[in-house]
Amino acid sequence: MLIWKERVQRLITLILGLLQRYPRVIALFGFCSGVFSFIMVDRHRAGFARAMAIVMLVSWIWLMLENLLTDRFKRRFGWEVPPGLLRYATQLIHQESLFFCLPFFFVTTTWNSGQALFTGVLTLAGLAAITDPVYYKFLSVRRWTFLGYHTLTLFAVLLTALPIILHLSTPQSYQAALGIAVLLSFPSLAVTVKIHKWWRWFALVGLTLSIGSVGWFARAWVPPSTLWMTEMAVTESFDNAQRTPGDSLETVSVAQIKAQGLYAYTAINAPRGLNERIYHAWRKDGQEVDRIALDIKGGREAGYRAWTHKQNFPTDPSGKWQVQVLTEAGQVIGTLRFEVTP
Incomplete structure (x- = not known):
């Protein structure tokens, strides 16, 4: 010993x-x-x-x-x-x-x-x-x-x-x-x-x-440490068959969104797998005007792709817009920004 x-x-x-x-x-x-x-x-x-x-x-x-x-x-x-x-x-x-x-x-x-x-x-x-x-x-x-x-x-x-x-x-x-x-x-x-x-x-x-x-x-x-954005886009068009968005826009006219609305597309990476609810929160000039829930389930091969199509805009939608991607606890996964011009 x-x-x-x-x-x-x-x-x-x-x-x-x-x-x-x-x-x-x-x-x-x-x-x-x-x-x-x-x-x-x-x-x-x-x-x-x-x-x-x-x-x-x-x-x-x-x-x-x-x-x-x-x-x-x-x-x-x-x-x-x-x-x-x-x-x-x-x-x-x-x-x-x-x-x-x-x-x-x-x-x-x-x-x-x-x-x-x-x-x-x-x-x-x-x-x-x-x-x-x-x-x-x-x-x-x-x-x-x-x-x-x-x-x-x-x-x-x-x-x-x-x-x-x-x-x-x-x-x-x-x-x-x-x-x-x-x-x-x-x-x-x-x-x-x-x-x-x-x-x-x-x-x-x-x-x-x-x-x-x-x-x-x-x-x-506090960042959601096991969820991060790999792709995001605000676009006028979306291919549902291929689940791919059109070109991402930074500016869009009032006439364009009145005619066909806008798609917010996000792809989320999660090494642990994903099975939860996220939100696309649409904000105009800092004020939230719409929040759309998305229930996502699947593996990494599915790409965690999610999109929302907003057609109901205010009477005067011109201004600075954001689409925040949020967890159910309110943590921000990512933010899309674009401007609507008269």
């Missing part, structure tokens, strides 16, 4: 030495594995996608139970895991998680909307994870900032992993990811708030509910 312990300790010391000598290796590994994961998922490797998602979630379960497991390990084997190794393991999980998610969010973000803010913050979190001075001297030593960082990363992982593993719809995934992230933040908040008086329990519950409420009402600013 003593020989085994000495060998393990020497191995851990060697690993820590290598990590301290080559700190950028962890960052490079996290970045490369994240990009590789996205490429494999995008190439129909459903089994690989599920495996990666499960690894991400298991690593987070370990992270949440880190203190309990290390105490059990110490009692069982008589020595504790060096803090330096735990520190590097936590950083690696954050890096792996963020760079696993970021390619999905980069593809699914509607950049001329509030979603750019969420993806921008997530990008800064990824850069912080690979910048040791920021990660160790700013994030990890401040409990509030680390808690927020931790919760954001977990939320992003769940948004990406749950649809791939469980084939949940986008609204179901969002609700589950938000609920789990808020629930798991509760113990950390309890430690941070330092409950010495009874009324602080109410403050803690209120703070937790506030975090959940902000996450829910800000859902339109």
Whole structure:
């Protein structure tokens, strides 16, 4: 037993030495594995996608139970895991998680909307994870900032992993990811708030509910990480037999839309498969004038092609128009823009 312990300790010391000598290796590994994961998922490797998602979630379960497991390990084997190794393991999980998610969010973000803010913050979190001075001297030593960082990363992982593993719809995934992230933040908040008086329990519950409420009402600013547009068009004509649109238009006259209306065509990519309701929300000068529901079921080979034909326009339809493609939870998948001229 003593020989085994000495060998393990020497191995851990060697690993820590290598990590301290080559700190950028962890960052490079996290970045490369994240990009590789996205490429494999995008190439129909459903089994690989599920495996990666499960690894991400298991690593987070370990992270949440880190203190309990290390105490059990110490009692069982008589020595504790060096803090330096735990520190590097936590950083690696954050890096792996963020760079696993970021390619999905980069593809699914509607950049001329509030979603750019969420993806921008997530990008800064990824850069912080690979910048040791920021990660160790700013994030990890401040409990509030680390808690927020931790919760954001977990939320992003769940948004990406749950649809791939469980084939949940986008609204179901969002609700589950938000609920789990808020629930798991509760113990950390309890430690941070330092409950010495009874009324602080109410403050803690209120703070937790506030975090959940902000996450829910800000859902339109969060990209649907496993749904993205591959093709979109606003057109006067549509080939129903081939399911292909005519030329996409940026401007159209009042006379044209009065005569034959307009088609909004969208094609949606989803590595997990698609079985949910989406909406085409027609907006004129920022105001929604029509919302058309589309129930979509099928595999990737079907192309997730959906279209709506709008013929009922206002008396004076001239102005700037948008067709927003929305999930049932209100997340924007993509936006089509065109102008109607007199």
